[in-house]
Amino acid sequence: MMLWLLLVLSIWVVSDQADSTQFNERRVVAHIPGDIIIGALFSVHHQPPADKVHERKCGAVREQYGIQRVEAMMHTLDRINDDPHILPNITLGCEIRDSCWHSAVALEQSIEFIRDSLVSSDEAEEWGGGGSWGGGGGGGATMKCADPSATPMRGKKPIVGLIGPGSSSVAIQVQNLLQLFNIPQIAYSATSMDLSDKSLYKYFMRVVPSDAQQARAMVDIVKRYNWSYVSAIHTE
Secondary structure, three states: OHHHHHHHHHHHHHHHHHHHOOOOOOOOEEEEOOOEEEEEEEOOEOOOOHHHHHHOOOOOEOHHHHHHHHHHHHHHHHHHHHOOOOOOOOOEEEEEEEOOOOHHHHHHHHHHHHHHHHOOHHHHHHHOOOOOOEOOOOOOOOOEEEOOOOOOOOOOOOEEEEEOOOOHHHHHHHHHHHHHHOOOEEEOOOOOHHHHOOOOOOOEEEOOOOHHHHHHHHHHHHHHOOOOOOOOOOOO
16 A cells, blocks of 8 residues: 555656656755664755746755754764764664755655655665765764665665654645654644644654744743733744
8 A cells, every 4th residue: 555655656746747857956865874764854945936936946055044954963963873872882874855945845855755664675776777976974974965866775774753844834744745654753843733733643743832832931921020012023
């Protein structure tokens, strides 16, 4: 059943890309090998501009919001792996993909995560191709960037869970897909109240309070100090 569903999803992606294959940019994947692989969807680039949406061609690099999150995850893994008291004899790895803050791109990348979870290393050889890999990275980890259109690496491990994406609307769509394959998802900035419904999003967790909880906390602070005048500043 799962393989059939994956085939349908793959056909949908391929058919959707058929008319714009020449426009789609090659998506780079950051991979750190390990005994346990954690997936991540970070918005390394801005979402596609209005005239490039149908091509799913991402915008400019988001140095602070995107690159810093990638570096933060790699630094965290380095710290954990270097401490023998946290996970002795276990090395954490990761596979980081770019969501471009866009639902279509995030779903495309999520399908790649799912494919890795379902396809064994022996079956991966039947996909043909072969990747072009380069070294790099910092700290105690070795980072590799791959062409995701190529075959998964031989012996490549599936992800045990996914971190991200940042947008609530995108996180909802990704969760609808991941929960079909029992893949846990942990969001770092998706605050929509809808995601609190465990009957709909049973594999979703987050490390930030929902919008409702944040609003309730602000009201409690106002009431606690008997404030009668409150100013709010909002940024896009």
